[in-house]
Amino acid sequence: MSPDQPISLADDLARRDDDQLLDLLQSRPDLASPPPPGVEVLAQRAMSAASINRCGEDLDLLAVAVLETIAALGSRSDQSRGLSPVSTDAIVEALSERAAPDAIRARIDNLVDLALLWGPPDALVTGPHMAAAWPWRSRLATAPVNALSLAEIRAKIDALGDRERDLLSTLASGPGLGRTRDAGLGPESDRPVPRLVHQGLLLVVDEQTVELPVVIGQLIRGEDPAEPFELRPPELSGGGGRKVGLAEVDAAAGGEALEFLRHSGDAIETLGAHPAAVLRAGGMGVREIRRLAKALSVDEKRVGLVIEVLAGLRLIDSGFPVPDPSDGLEPSWAPTTSVDSWSHQAPERRWFSIASGWLDLHRRPWQIGGRTPDGTLIGALVGAMPEGAARAERLLVLQALAEAKPGADVTPVALGRHIAWRHPRWLRRMPQSTIIETLAEAQSLGLVAHGALTSAGRELIATGTPDEVEAATVAAMAKSIPAPIDFFLAQADLTVTAPGPLTPELAADLALVADLESGGAASVYRVSESSVRRALDAGRTGTELMTLFTSHSKTPVPQSLSYLIDDVARKHGQLRVGVASTFIRCEDPTTLAAVLNSPVAEQLSLRALAPTVAVCDDPIIDVLDILRAGGFAPAGEDSAGELVDLRTRGARLPTPRERRASARKPSLSSPARDRLAAVVGHMRSQDAANAATLTAAGAGGSSVTGGGLPATALLQTALANKQSVRLGYVNAEGFASKHVVVPRMIGAGQVIALDPGSNDEHRFSLHRITSVEIVD
Numbered sequence: 001m002s003p004d005q006p007i008s009l010a011d012d013l014a015r016r017d018d019d020q021l022l023d024l025l026q027s028r029p030d031l032a033s034p035p036p037p038g039v040e041v042l043a044q045r046a047m048s049a050a051s052i053n054r055c056g057e058d059l060d061l062l063a064v065a066v067l068e069t070i071a072a073l074g075s076r077s078d079q080s081r082g083l084s085p086v087s088t089d090a091i092v093e094a095l096s097e098r099a100a101p102d103a104i105r106a107r108i109d110n111l112v113d114l115a116l117l118w119g120p121p122d123a124l125v126t127g128p129h130m131a132a133a134w135p136w137r138s139r140l141a142t143a144p145v146n147a148l149s150l151a152e153i154r155a156k157i158d159a160l161g162d163r164e165r166d167l168l169s170t171l172a173s174g175p176g177l178g179r180t181r182d183a184g185l186g187p188e189s190d191r192p193v194p195r196l197v198h199q200g201l202l203l204v205v206d207e208q209t210v211e212l213p214v215v216i217g218q219l220i221r222g223e224d225p226a227e228p229f230e231l232r233p234p235e236l237s238g239g240g241g242r243k244v245g246l247a248e249v250d251a252a253a254g255g256e257a258l259e260f261l262r263h264s265g266d267a268i269e270t271l272g273a274h275p276a277a278v279l280r281a282g283g284m285g286v287r288e289i290r291r292l293a294k295a296l297s298v299d300e301k302r303v304g305l306v307i308e309v310l311a312g313l314r315l316i317d318s319g320f321p322v323p324d325p326s327d328g329l330e331p332s333w334a335p336t337t338s339v340d341s342w343s344h345q346a347p348e349r350r351w352f353s354i355a356s357g358w359l360d361l362h363r364r365p366w367q368i369g370g371r372t373p374d375g376t377l378i379g380a381l382v383g384a385m386p387e388g389a390a391r392a393e394r395l396l397v398l399q400a401l402a403e404a405k406p407g408a409d410v411t412p413v414a415l416g417r418h419i420a421w422r423h424p425r426w427l428r429r430m431p432q433s434t435i436i437e438t439l440a441e442a443q444s445l446g447l448v449a450h451g452a453l454t455s456a457g458r459e460l461i462a463t464g465t466p467d468e469v470e471a472a473t474v475a476a477m478a479k480s481i482p483a484p485i486d487f488f489l490a491q492a493d494l495t496v497t498a499p500g501p502l503t504p505e506l507a508a509d510l511a512l513v514a515d516l517e518s519g520g521a522a523s524v525y526r527v528s529e530s531s532v533r534r535a536l537d538a539g540r541t542g543t544e545l546m547t548l549f550t551s552h553s554k555t556p557v558p559q560s561l562s563y564l565i566d567d568v569a570r571k572h573g574q575l576r577v578g579v580a581s582t583f584i585r586c587e588d589p590t591t592l593a594a595v596l597n598s599p600v601a602e603q604l605s606l607r608a609l610a611p612t613v614a615v616c617d618d619p620i621i622d623v624l625d626i627l628r629a630g631g632f633a634p635a636g637e638d639s640a641g642e643l644v645d646l647r648t649r650g651a652r653l654p655t656p657r658e659r660r661a662s663a664r665k666p667s668l669s670s671p672a673r674d675r676l677a678a679v680v681g682h683m684r685s686q687d688a689a690n691a692a693t694l695t696a697a698g699a700g701g702s703s704v705t706g707g708g709l710p711a712t713a714l715l716q717t718a719l720a721n722k723q724s725v726r727l728g729y730v731n732a733e734g735f736a737s738k739h740v741v742v743p744r745m746i747g748a749g750q751v752i753a754l755d756p757g758s759n760d761e762h763r764f765s766l767h768r769i770t771s772v773e774i775v776d
Helices: 009-015 018-027 039-046 049-058 061-073 088-095 101-113 150-158 162-172 192-198 214-220 246-273 286-296 300-312 338-342 347-359 390-402 412-422 432-444 455-460 466-480 504-513 529-537 542-552 559-571 589-596 599-604 620-629 673-691 709-721
Strands: 177-179 203-206 209-211 316-319 332-335 495-498 515-518 523-526 575-578 583-586 607-610 613-615 703-705 724-730 736-747 750-754 761-765 769-775
Touching (some): 018 101, 018 673, 039 673, 246 300, 246 316, 455 466, 542 559, 583 589, 589 599, 736 761
Antiparallel strands (some): 177 209, 203 209, 575 583, 703 769
């Protein structure tokens, strides 16, 4: 076939085998929905602008350059005839100085597989809407400015006047498109737009539209782009620091993850004790953020990330908690009932839920405190926060890091260049600041450490079923977390040092009797009079506390610590509060007399029943709180006289039922290959039915339009003569199709027929048949 008579895409698709069509439908799943009735319809869909635009999302910079080169080489003076065929050798020659010839040929082959190009190698053809696959409205890879070096482009920008520079700065801060009547003026004009167009710093889209080249916008914003002439993939280079192994990367990530889990638990506990009020506009106010930051001893940015992830997992939510500090007047942010089961999971399980929750989050926590383009302040948990492609940005960053060698340190600049080459459409959507902030969040959650993606991060974004991904990720996280220890070091200054993560039981016991001063891989606790009293209030005895320290401390228990515990335990519990209505008993009549003579007695309306017993009508919790506020140290007991832990778990909200959408599920997922095989089989059947020819009338051929008795009679004739028929059929969904089959049995309102090619059995309802034709 001559280049002036190029092959059509439908003919090209018809020549492909079933495996090639299956590969096409898997790469472009939108072509298979709904199933096309033949390759003609498949070709029309493949050439549509909408489908090409969707396919362009996955093209890298070199593939875009190939399409742009074809558009430039195949341009005709007669635009009505479209683009001329272009040879593979001509494309390779045009781009050989900018990329390796083998890589160019590989991109051409891939574009042919995607049905964006078709035809023989010496006459490749593309469709009229191929520009829909370009990242921008103007050329990106083959723009004139890309023939220059970065130094030459910077020199041009530095030589501009104030008007031209202001115009470029305005376009660089937006989408890069500008509407102007000056686009069609010549270079002799004194207007800034024609002068910038003449210098190649602006591209003309049409008579009233100009577009800023991407590399110009990056330089104006102060970013560090790659050389625009280069079309080879940039290296994921390191920062030049010391080299670390993957084991060290995973160990650092495990420490970060444990710290984030600790902050998450502290935030949940704080909100349970004191729920945060919901703003009228929604979200959590700055004052509440600062209160949480002070309670957690972290900065406000860290608090924003913690509460955004917890809210995304529905571990905290807004509503009217129980107990409600506002008495049902205003909603509050408080933990949900899911917290009680989540907090008892293994650390690696909680880490997985936190990491996957962040990956699926449709918000950008690092933007809290910033401003929207219209100047609105971005608050925490507020719906006004820009959402857009936040989830896809995280995947792009992690997937780019996954392409580097395990443990390799990758700088944000190198990562940005790689993403710009691999996904050109994200050049303007994803500035350098977004990459830096996303990396910082990933590091806080233990997915990135030392500039490298961790083993857990690699498993989290790996392909596979959700159960497979979860199992592999949890296993990698369990290996990254240091093995828990069952000992600590007690010091004479009443501090306790844990050189690693403690076992859950020991951590709970130590947190009860000591206050955490600094967390991390090695935690430091401090024992004080109030912390010892807290443990005694929870039902521990002085003997039990001493046993805790003597059995788990690698160092001898300091005398100062044993004296403190003995002193507090001796005073604690002399005053006993129980449930009668409530009763107060004390073995020391002097202590009870002091209570009855204090302001507390009037506040509680205490009545003395005996020198060692008094009662009141207030609940036991209130009595304990009021006595402690009055300077006494009471202990709660049950009906048997045993000490009981009367601490509350905090306010709770019911867990919402709605489920979060996963960021890892594309908007149009690729169907299974066996389902696509049925689509290909359906297309082949329709093509065969359309290509079949009627038997000549003189040889007994006939056709019937419509169903009923005439159609049944013709089917009986074909059954008796073992002839093939072409059936027009409408299924239960109203989808019309044609089938070439050989009738094998007619009865019970159905036709059972065989496929002539494969002998597969098909069943057709007689009342859904619209036509019958006997064919050769």
